[in-house]
Amino acid sequence: MKDWIVIGAGYAGIAAASVLQKRGFETDLLEAHSLIGGCASYFKRKNFLFDVGATTFSGVLASQPLGRLFLELDIKPQLRKIDPGMIIKISGKQVMRYSKQESWLEEINFHFPGKNMDKFWKKIFRLDKIAWEFIEQNSKIPPRSISDFLSLLKLRNLNKIQMLPELFRSVLRELKSLGLESFEFKNFLDEQLLITTQSRADEAPMLTSALGLAYPAETYYPIGGMYKPAELMLAKFKEEKGDLFLKDRVISIIRKTGFYEVSTTKGNIYTAKGIISSLPIWNMAEITEGEIQKYFISKSKKNISAPGAFTQNFAIESNVDLPSLYYQVHSRNPIPYCEAGAFFVSFSHIEDREKAPEGFRTVTISTHTKTSEWLGLSKEIYQAKKEITAKFILAEFDFAFPELQAANKIYSLSGTPDTFEFYTHRKNGYVGGIPHSIHSNLLFMTPNVTPFKNLFLVGDTVFPGQGIPAVVLGALNVADRISG
Numbered sequence: 001m002k003d004w005i006v007i008g009a010g011y012a013g014i015a016a017a018s019v020l021q022k023r024g025f026e027t028d029l030l031e032a033h034s035l036i037g038g039c040a041s042y043f044k045r046k047n048f049l050f051d052v053g054a055t056t057f058s059g060v061l062a063s064q065p066l067g068r069l070f071l072e073l074d075i076k077p078q079l080r081k082i083d084p085g086m087i088i089k090i091s092g093k094q095v096m097r098y099s100k101q102e103s104w105l106e107e108i109n110f111h112f113p114g115k116n117m118d119k120f121w122k123k124i125f126r127l128d129k130i131a132w133e134f135i136e137q138n139s140k141i142p143p144r145s146i147s148d149f150l151s152l153l154k155l156r157n158l159n160k161i162q163m164l165p166e167l168f169r170s171v172l173r174e175l176k177s178l179g180l181e182s183f184e185f186k187n188f189l190d191e192q193l194l195i196t197t198q199s200r201a202d203e204a205p206m207l208t209s210a211l212g213l214a215y216p217a218e219t220y221y222p223i224g225g226m227y228k229p230a231e232l233m234l235a236k237f238k239e240e241k242g243d244l245f246l247k248d249r250v251i252s253i254i255r256k257t258g259f260y261e262v263s264t265t266k267g268n269i270y271t272a273k274g275i276i277s278s279l280p281i282w283n284m285a286e287i288t289e290g291e292i293q294k295y296f297i298s299k300s301k302k303n304i305s306a307p308g309a310f311t312q313n314f315a316i317e318s319n320v321d322l323p324s325l326y327y328q329v330h331s332r333n334p335i336p337y338c339e340a341g342a343f344f345v346s347f348s349h350i351e352d353r354e355k356a357p358e359g360f361r362t363v364t365i366s367t368h369t370k371t372s373e374w375l376g377l378s379k380e381i382y383q384a385k386k387e388i389t390a391k392f393i394l395a396e397f398d399f400a401f402p403e404l405q406a407a408n409k410i411y412s413l414s415g416t417p418d419t420f421e422f423y424t425h426r427k428n429g430y431v432g433g434i435p436h437s438i439h440s441n442l443l444f445m446t447p448n449v450t451p452f453k454n455l456f457l458v459g460d461t462v463f464p465g466q467g468i469p470a471v472v473l474g475a476l477n478v479a480d481r482i483s484g
């Protein structure tokens, strides 16, 4: 019998498994798909490699979750810092998210002049800094016991208590108090916020928004694809004698006396003293029983749905050197069957030969959509909707990047919530975690610790939410609780 079974080899599961194995716990890692990475995985067509969802790396400084993880595992993924970390194309403007704060303040004041613009962004940067310090210094969050609470009562945490009201204060309220609530600026912020908090300014809490709005200052591009750092983590896991089982989907988790039994589609039965699941809470309700199932049903009822994603991948034949690899493009008209007013475009690095041959680049486009738009349709209607959305996005792409209009596009493929459900088994293709709002903020998220001994949760539907740095933080916190 192993010490731990980790379910799911996306970033959350791989982080948890590799750290536990490194710390001396015998661990099995079970993955349904034939490839690792989940929402940060890839697919290949001949000499081209396409990221399927996530494209930007962040949180890699030594004090941040991925930085800490890489140090502990002693790995050095090939990451290129991108500056401007993102360019926003909106109403004919190009807003550059420069890494240096002074340059960013100058840029935003140029495009959206406002008396208190500096004040707003300085608060964003201050909250972002305090939040990262708090996260770095405290792993027993959210507190689940008296000893957890006591561990937070440290002198160094006192000055961070000021952050708490910011979980209940919306970005819009802040904008109104500063006289910055113009339609144009709010619209600009709404689309930035949707990427990370999955909410708009009227609902998004200032604290989580600060982390999301500051993130484009620190974006990194992993050479070879988003899955590459995860592959290095996995190599360490195997080197330390951890076992990975691919194409082995978990279909039931049963609690026995003092251990857990896990059954899979291959008919295998795995046993361990404990389980760490990275599956979405809705999936957990389907593979558990008894009291454990009741727990996940109640969590699913509290969080009835989550967003979905529409993606468009293609390769282009072009040698044009662009000023950034990451763009948010505001569309001129609403995107058919999608919720956002913008889409995110990521290019492969011009020198990245692992993703495209010389003279070509791969492109990943993603935007938010309601999963209900895509599920349960006839094949014909589904196909027709997919084509309409793809055609619209590709035309907007051509309009936004006139320098690439002549470039030949190949392997153009669309992904919908149906695609995500098929490849990642995430119920209804819900991706990107549960939206953060002032009514349902970090404090109300499903915790990593469950009421059941040695059953822990990681992944983007539990604390602290979506994004690779967040799910890795959840995994590190669980590993710290286990290893004491």
Ligand SMILES: Cc1cc2nc3c(=O)[nH]c(=O)nc-3n(C[C@H](O)[C@H](O)[C@H](O)COP(=O)(O)OP(=O)(O)OC[C@H]3O[C@@H](n4cnc5c(N)ncnc54)[C@H](O)[C@@H]3O)c2cc1C
Pocket: 007, 008, 009, 010, 011, 012, 013, 030, 031, 032, 033, 036, 037, 038, 039, 040, 052, 053, 054, 055, 056, 057, 058, 248, 249, 250, 251, 278, 279, 283, 309, 311, 366, 367, 423, 424, 425, 426, 431, 432, 433, 458, 459, 460, 461, 465, 466, 467, 468, 469, 471
């Ligand atoms: C379009 C899109 C763009 C994004 N962009 C970014 C970005 O640029 N930067 C960023 O940081 N984040 C981004 N995100 C969010 C980020 O990708 C996710 O929050 C994160 O990757 C989730 O990791 P996870 O391990 O929690 O879940 P997943 O990546 O979903 O991994 C779960 C794994 O579990 C496996 N699995 C499912 N069911 C079973 C089962 N029964 N048995 C065994 N295995 C199972 C799945 O196959 C999968 O591999 C994006 C997400 C999307 C969808």
